[in-house]
Each structure stands twice: as structure tokens, then as C-alpha cells.
């Protein structure tokens with residue numbers, strides 16, 4: 001665990017970058033520092049690995065004041081990833097990743113083997129190992145940066161805007177990759193960003209800082225969205241707070257109707273149904289779309305019927321936000337629930353969804 005105990009940093013010249021910061025970064029979790037430019041995020045992060053020392057208060061790593069540990073020893077247990085990856089330009093990718101193990105005295109072959117294993121872990125093709133950093137895309141460079149930080153298997157990882165220099169699509173995949181890795185590795189991660197969406201996606205807890213280096217709020221993302229502490233946090237969170245909150249509400253307990261589906265082989269049997277919409281399902285159990293039984297032809301083959309568009313969600317895995325999205329994509333207003341392999345489990349009606357939405361927003365309002 002990392003503890004900020006009344007930490008202040010006043011730079012020469014008088015700027016107070018961090019002001020009496022008190023918070024805990026739990027072991028094995030991702031804690032995100034977020035806030036506008038100049039609010040002291042980077043300074044706070046760097047006080048953990050002693051690139052900056054506080055002028056007041058203490059930063060404790062598992063109860064030990066970091067200023068009592070000499071920086072090289074301290075940094076051996078702390079990986080560090082920065083924007084633009086910060087790779088050594090004249091070293092091949094594999095040697096970049098092997099840098100810290102080599103510094104720790106690993107023999108060359110073992111360090112390289114470890115580097116190759118990590119490149120694979122972060123989703124990079126082994127063929128890239130012998131390239132130089134300039135021969136990689138921005139996203140690939142960031143992956144190398146993450147692999148390098150993980151090379152000595154440090155319990156703590158500091159990440160300073162690591163994904164902000166890449167385009168939104170690559171950025172999203174790097175974020176997904178980090179979450180996947182973290183599920184396996186359970187590092188204690190402090191992640192700095194100015195992007196609130198990134199903070200909410202990645203953080204187990206999010207610390208919102210305001211300029212002057214003061215902590216505005218520290219909470220789990222769902223709580224932050226539901227109950228911003230003040231106007232500054234509310235404005236920083238921006239629009240769509242209610243919708244974004246639905247990303248944290250599970251869909252597993254939504255009631256399913258199985259009588260609102262019809263197999264394609266028996267489409268004609270749907271003619272007499274009173275329901276305005278039925279979900280058409282193929283022979284493999286996969287959704288084909290919505291049909292209106294009333295519009296089925298009295299004669300001829302119902303095979304000519306063209307199903308209307310639909311949306312699906314994986315029940316139990318996807319959040320309520322995905323159910324709402326699926327419902328909005330369907331003319332019926334209902335959402336089709338599928339299992340992990342894409343087979344239809346049933347239908348969540350608009351009424352059931354409305355009730356769940358009312359419950360979720362009611363819970364959020366407290």
C-alpha cells in the first residue's frame with residue numbers, strides 16, 4: 001500500500017504543486033489521479049519513486065517513508081511508464097525490455113527470454129523484437145514501454161499519461177490490454193491522466209485533483225459519477241453522467257421473456273400472436289431480427305419476410321448501458337439477450353428495462 005500522509009510540494013519560486021495530500025493507494029488495485037493541467041498529478045506520482053521529494057508530509061510504501069530508501073533500491077520495486085514510452089532509441093525492442101533485468105544482474109540469455117515472454121504478454125509479435133523503437137507505431141511503442149516496466153516484476157507500477165499520445169482506437173485497445181494484464185498480475189498501479197473517461201474505465205478508485213494540488217474527491221468510479229462531491233467535480237465529469245453510470249450496473253438479474261422469440265423454421269406459426277414484435281431466431285439459435293406478426297403474409301412463404309434491425313447484449317456480462325443500447329437499436333424497444341456464444345436466451349422488454357433503469361438511478365441518487 002502507498003500512503004500519502006499530508007504531502008506538500010512547494011517548488012523553488014513558490015509554486016505549491018501539491019497541497020496537504022492525504023490518500024491511500026491500496027495494494028493490487030488501480031488508483032487513478034485525474035484533474036486539469038497543472039493540478040499536481042505528475043508531481044504526486046513522482047514523489048512515490050523519489051524523482052521529486054516532498055517539502056512537507058510523507059509518502060509511505062508499505063509503511064516505510066520512501067525518503068529513507070535510496071532511489072535505486074526504491075525504483076527496483078517500482079515500474080515506470082511515461083507518455084511516448086520513453087524507450088532508448090538506439091536499443092532494439094528486446095534490449096529495451098531487458099534493460100532492468102540486466103541492471104539487476106540477470107545473465108543475458110535469461111533477460112532476453114523474459115523480454116520475449118513480456119512482449120507476448122502485452123500483445124506484441126515476436127517478430128518486432130529486433131526492431132528499433134522508431135520502426136514501431138505509437139501504440140506498439142507504448143506496449144513496449146509497459147513490457148519494459150513489468151520486466152523485473154515490480155509490485156508497484158507508476159503510469160504517467162502512458163496512452164495519451166496515441167489515437168482513440170489504439171488507446172482503447174491499450175486500456176483493454178492493461179485491464180486484462182492487471183486481472184492476471186494484480187499490481188499496485190498509480191495511473192495519471194487528464195482524461196476522465198480513461199480514469200473511470202481503468203480506476204478501481206479515482207482521485208480527482210484541483211489546481212493547487214488539492215484532493216477534490218476520492219471514490220470508486222460509480223460513486224464518483226453518482227455523487228460528485230462539489231461543482232468542480234461535477235463539471236470535470238462532464239455530460240452524460242447518468243448514462244455513463246449505467247456502465248456500472250449489472251444486467252444479470254433482468255427478467256427474461258422466452259415467449260417473444262420464434263424460430264425461423266416456424267415463422268408462419270407467429271401469425272396468430274397478439275404480440276406486436278417477436279425476435280426471429282435462426283436454426284443455430286442466433287438472432288436474425290425483429291418481425292411484426294401482423295405483417296406476415298397470409299399466404300406464401302414467410303421466408304420472404306425481412307426482419308427489422310436489432311441489438312443484443314450478453315446477460316450477466318454486459319452492463320445495463322448495453323441493454324439500453326440494444327433496446328434503442330430495435331423497433332420493438334426490447335433488447336435481445338444472448339449467451340457468450342451469441343445464442344438467444346430471451347428478450348428483456350422495454351417495461352422490464354424501464355423498471356431496472358428506475359431502480360438503478362434511484363439507487364445512485366441514494
Ligand SMILES: Nc1ncnc2c1ncn2[C@@H]1O[C@H](COP(=O)(O)OP(=O)(O)OP(=O)(O)O)[C@@H](O)[C@H]1O
Nearest residue numbers: 011012015017036037038039040041042043044194
Ligand atoms: N520543476 C518544477 N519547478 C517549478 N514548478 C514546477 C516544476 N514542476 C512542476 N511545477 C509546477 O507545479 C504545478 C503542478 O505540476 P504537475 O506537472 O505536477 O501537474 P500535472 O497535473 O501533472 O499537469 P499536466 O496534466 O499538465 O501534466 C504546475 O503549476 C507546474 O508548473
